[in-house]
Amino acid sequence: MIRALPSIFLPRRRLLQLGLGATLVSTAGFPSISQADEPSDVEDEDIFQFALNLEYMEAEYYLRGTTGKVDDSDAGSDAGPVTGGKQVSFATPAIGAFMREVAENELAHVRFYRKTLADQAVPRPAIDFDAGFAAVAKAAGLGEDFDPFGNETNFVLGGMLFEDVGVTAYAGAATVLKNKDFLAAAAGILAVEAYHMGMARSTLYRKGEEAWKAAQAVSDARDKIDGAEDKDQGIQMDGKANIVPSTPDAIAFTRTPQEVLRIVYLSDKEGVSKGGFYPNGMNGKIKST
Secondary structure, three states, X not given: OOOOOOOOHHHHHHHHHOOOOHHHHHOOOHHHXXXXXXXXXXXXXXXXHHHHHHHHHHHHHHHHHHHOOOXXXXXXXXXXXXXXOOOOOOOOHHHHHHHHHHHHHHHHHHHHHHHHHHHHXXXXXXXXXXXXXXXXXXXXXXXXXXXXXXXHHXXXXXXXXXXXXXXXXXXXXXXXXXXXXXXXXXXXXXXXXXXXXXXXXXXXXXXXXXXXXXXXXXXXXXXXXXXXXXXXXXXXXXXXXXXXXXXXXXXXXXXXXXXXXXXXXOOOOOOOOOEOOEOOOOOOOOOXX
């Protein structure tokens, strides 16, 4: 059964409208990067390594879905294996074209981070789409037979899982990056990820009620594990389209690395360093919830 949007969401939006939500928003970014067991001496390069781990997963997802091919040339030495994924049969040519462009963008992000980090670039960690999406489907009530590569709707839905999280993670990173060149690059990548998110959410909205419910289920599942705050939003709210998840001031939400890690590790516990889509954890300094 698809859960309804939690009742605590509306009061929180009212708090934001009253200006009392500023504290909630400000505490949801990278400044709390040292919470749990993370090192306190986090540098810009560490944040870029964290982002590279996420870009590896996004690139692998979209490349496998659009080409069905495996290419480890941009994965680094000692790259981890990738489990799952196959070429999707797109019933709508325009959606196939959208997804191929996204795949090219995500691969370009991987290459950018590897070039920028040079010898500090971490290799691709082990990624498991089969186990990750099986757990997501179970948590969201999508059914045991849910296959993100089974059709175009499922593929876009799987992409939404990543894109929404990516936007909120980059929004959080913008608050603490010190190097202006790094900040400018992160802002540019944030914009691209937001374009992807808008495309995915609007595409799903056009698919109708079943897609709305599935997207809401994914949103609810993310909200359940990423932390105590209710910050996620589906693609429909109050009977209207909700393509842009944001505060009443139309500002994108932010997530800490720990909140992001809870989603990709599929665990709401503290101190977790692997699981879900990353069976052996991420590579680099930032890896624990």
